[in-house]
Amino acid sequence: MTIISDREIATREAYGRALVELGRQNNNVVVLDADLAKSTQTIKFAKEFPDRFFDVGIAEANMIGVSAGLAACGMVVFCSSFAIFATQRVLNQIFQSIAYTNLNVKIAASHAGITVGEDGATHQSIDDISIIRSVPNMTIIVPADAHEAYEATFAAANFEGPVYLRLSRMATPVVTPPGKPFEIGKAVTLREGKDITIAACGIMVYEALGAAEKLSGLGVEAEVINFNTIKPFDRETLVESLIKTRAALSVEEHSIIGGLGSAVAECICEEFPVAMSRMGIRDQFGQSGKPADLLKQYQLTAEDIAKEALRLLETRRKANEIYEISASTKSDFGALESEVDGGIPDENSN
Amino acid sequence: MPFSRIVYKPEYDELEKKALIIRKNIVKMIAKAQSGHPGGSLSCVDILTSLYFRILRISPKHPKDPERDRFILSKGHAAPALYATLAETGFIPYEWLDDLRKIGSPLQGHPDMKKVPGVEMSTGSLGQGLSVGVGMALSAKILESGYRVFVLLGDGECQEGQVWEAAMSASHYKLTNIVAIIDRNGLQIDGCTEDIMGISPLGAKWKAFGWTVIEVDGHDFLELIPALEAISYTSKPTAIIANTVKGKGVCFMENNVDWHGKAPKPDQLEEALKGFEGVEFMESDEVEVDSSN
Numbered sequence: 001m002t003i004i005s006d007r008e009i010a011t012r013e014a015y016g017r018a019l020v021e022l023g024r025q026n027n028n029v030v031v032l033d034a035d036l037a038k039s040t041q042t043i044k045f046a047k048e049f050p051d052r053f054f055d056v057g058i059a060e061a062n063m064i065g066v067s068a069g070l071a072a073c074g075m076v077v078f079c080s081s082f083a084i085f086a087t088q089r090v091l092n093q094i095f096q097s098i099a100y101t102n103l104n105v106k107i108a109a110s111h112a113g114i115t116v117g118e119d120g121a122t123h124q125s126i127d128d129i130s131i132i133r134s135v136p137n138m139t140i141i142v143p144a145d146a147h148e149a150y151e152a153t154f155a156a157a158n159f160e161g162p163v164y165l166r167l168s169r170m171a172t173p174v175v176t177p178p179g180k181p182f183e184i185g186k187a188v189t190l191r192e193g194k195d196i197t198i199a200a201c202g203i204m205v206y207e208a209l210g211a212a213e214k215l216s217g218l219g220v221e222a223e224v225i226n227f228n229t230i231k232p233f234d235r236e237t238l239v240e241s242l243i244k245t246r247a248a249l250s251v252e253e254h255s256i257i258g259g260l261g262s263a264v265a266e267c268i269c270e271e272f273p274v275a276m277s278r279m280g281i282r283d284q285f286g287q288s289g290k291p292a293d294l295l296k297q298y299q300l301t302a303e304d305i306a307k308e309a310l311r312l313l314e315t316r317r318k319a320n321e322i323y324e325i326s327a328s329t330k331s332d333f334g335a336l337e338s339e340v341d342g343g344i345p346d347e348n349s350n
Numbered sequence: 351m352p353f354s355r356i357v358y359k360p361e362y363d364e365l366e367k368k369a370l371i372i373r374k375n376i377v378k379m380i381a382k383a384q385s386g387h388p389g390g391s392l393s394c395v396d397i398l399t400s401l402y403f404r405i406l407r408i409s410p411k412h413p414k415d416p417e418r419d420r421f422i423l424s425k426g427h428a429a430p431a432l433y434a435t436l437a438e439t440g441f442i443p444y445e446w447l448d449d450l451r452k453i454g455s456p457l458q459g460h461p462d463m464k465k466v467p468g469v470e471m472s473t474g475s476l477g478q479g480l481s482v483g484v485g486m487a488l489s490a491k492i493l494e495s496g497y498r499v500f501v502l503l504g505d506g507e508c509q510e511g512q513v514w515e516a517a518m519s520a521s522h523y524k525l526t527n528i529v530a531i532i533d534r535n536g537l538q539i540d541g542c543t544e545d546i547m548g549i550s551p552l553g554a555k556w557k558a559f560g561w562t563v564i565e566v567d568g569h570d571f572l573e574l575i576p577a578l579e580a581i582s583y584t585s586k587p588t589a590i591i592a593n594t595v596k597g598k599g600v601c602f603m604e605n606n607v608d609w610h611g612k613a614p615k616p617d618q619l620e621e622a623l624k625g626f627e628g629v630e631f632m633e634s635d636e637v638e639v640d641s642s643n
Binding site for chain 1: 416464471473474484486
């Protein structure tokens with residue numbers, strides 16, 4: 001399966017639409033926002049269900065606490081802000097009032113990653129996955145496109161417990177079929193290949209599929225897996241793929257520290273060691289610019305991914321060579337050692 | 351599940367007795383654990399006694415009744431006071447108090463709603479309880495339910511910005527079913543609240559945020575109980591500034607900042623218990639803990 005359609009739509013928009021449908025189906029669904037309803041698209045729900053929508057103003061900490069209180073009384077709560085404010089700014093509130101209590105609050109954060117664009121580094125969330133991944137009880141969903149975002153919103157609502165839903169501002173192409181129920185914790189293989197596994201999440205899935213096409217033209221068949229759930233992490237699907245490819249490349253619109261790349265690396269180290277490389281924001285801040293220009297600047301385009309895949313395969317080949325040389329040299333040393341051992345006179349033998 | 355109100359309402363002199371038992375248990379459990387916060391626990395005992403024996407519509411037999419009133423101990427370090435009160439009201443067995451802060455015990459250093467029946471919210475990191483209370487009060491409005499929400503905050507806790515975010519939102523949403531009680535004992539870990547980071551005039555602040563403010567002697571049931579009952583008559587959220595004495599009831603702990611988070615040694619416990627002479631432990635009926643909690 002490859003790219004389904006070049007029709008572009010933002011995951012936040014699909015989220016907004018899904019909320020309205022959820023609101024119609026379930027009277028216990030309530031939505032909160034912190035003065036960003038138009039941006040996060042909760043405005044759609046607010047218009048149809050004003051009695052179940054609360055804009056708490058520019059007070060994210062209070063939003064998390066109020067969400068916890070509503071959930072403790074049986075409500076299904078969605079609260080939204082920009083990813084950077086919905087995580088960094090309220091980590092302790094999430095930790096204590098939502099995660100420790102395991103309450104039914106869905107933190108749906110839009111404007112994740114550098115494709116926020118012109119607003120620049122202060123509004124570009126590049127460590128939200130990393131932050132939330134370290135909090136027990138949290139589930140992390142990163143939809144690859146609008147179709148998945150729509151279904152993921154329902155899946156989050158039906159799931160009992162706290163969820164972090166990561167959404168994007170930028171309109172992006174659709175890569176998954178519509179109406180496919182979202183399964184939390186199950187990665188989806190979008191393209192099969194035998195030479196390298198590309199593990200991607202969010203809007204990087206599209207770029208990964210583009211990279212796979214380019215690689216195919218060069219005789220390298222990449223397997224592309226959409227890790228739409230970062231936590232719990234689907235180790236089984238990854239390892240199954242690695243048994244075939246023995247090389248992994250993670251791609252995320254997020255810091256290479258603590259996010260998808262780290263989850264992949266942890267799995268590889270602990271379960272099936274193979275060559276690996278991480279692509280993402282390389283321990284630096286974002287900056288202002290057009291989203292497309294930023295993706296180029298931070299080397300997160302299909303072309304960059306294809307190049308890195310080739311580099312990784314070449315690195316592995318070289319490493320194997322070195323290993324083979326060292327292995328053969330080592331066996332020489334072994335022979336030498338036994339000779340030396342045998343050559344030492346045993347003083348007690350007389 | 352049918353809602354059942356606590357019908358038995360002790361008279362004020364009986365409340366005094368309850369408060370003494372709770373104080374005695376607080377000191378004993380902290381001494382046994384050799385860890386905990388006696389000062390802020392002892393200062394809020396009369397507030398908790400008023401709530402649990404006269405105000406809250408709750409039943410230990412139905413700790414999850416959706417119509418029950420909610421109480422949040424936002425100053426979570428006063429957990430021993432809450433635990434002793436929950437034991438006294440029959441939510442948890444007295445024996446649990448012996449295991450305060452021990453590994454595997456449901457009685458964590460700060461309250462855990464997943465482990466203790468009657469604890470409505472996990473707290474500890476200060477400043478978060480009132481926001482949660484606002485959420486609970488909003489739920490009551492959405493569900494058209496009559497339950498009320500009571501949140502107990504420390505005065506030092508009012509230095510947290512989130513408290514004022516929550517205060518703003520309660521009046522914005524015109525919540526008449528929420529009461530914030532501020533345990534105004536005047537001390538925090540590093541010293542007097544007014545020396546560390548002044549919060550006076552506290553009543554004027556809450557008033558400016560749109561709350562009805564009532565100031566009371568936090569150790570006098572004759573003032574506390576009518577103030578807590580005022581929730582029925584106000585058209586705004588209610589803030590009760592309860593002037594208290596940190597360490598109340600143990601002479602050497604009273605108004606002494608050193609006893610914020612220190613456990614009494616055996617000889618100190620003995621001295622403290624002298625102050626409770628004649629106070630007998632109440633034996634409650636067999637408490638069945640709701641395991642679905």
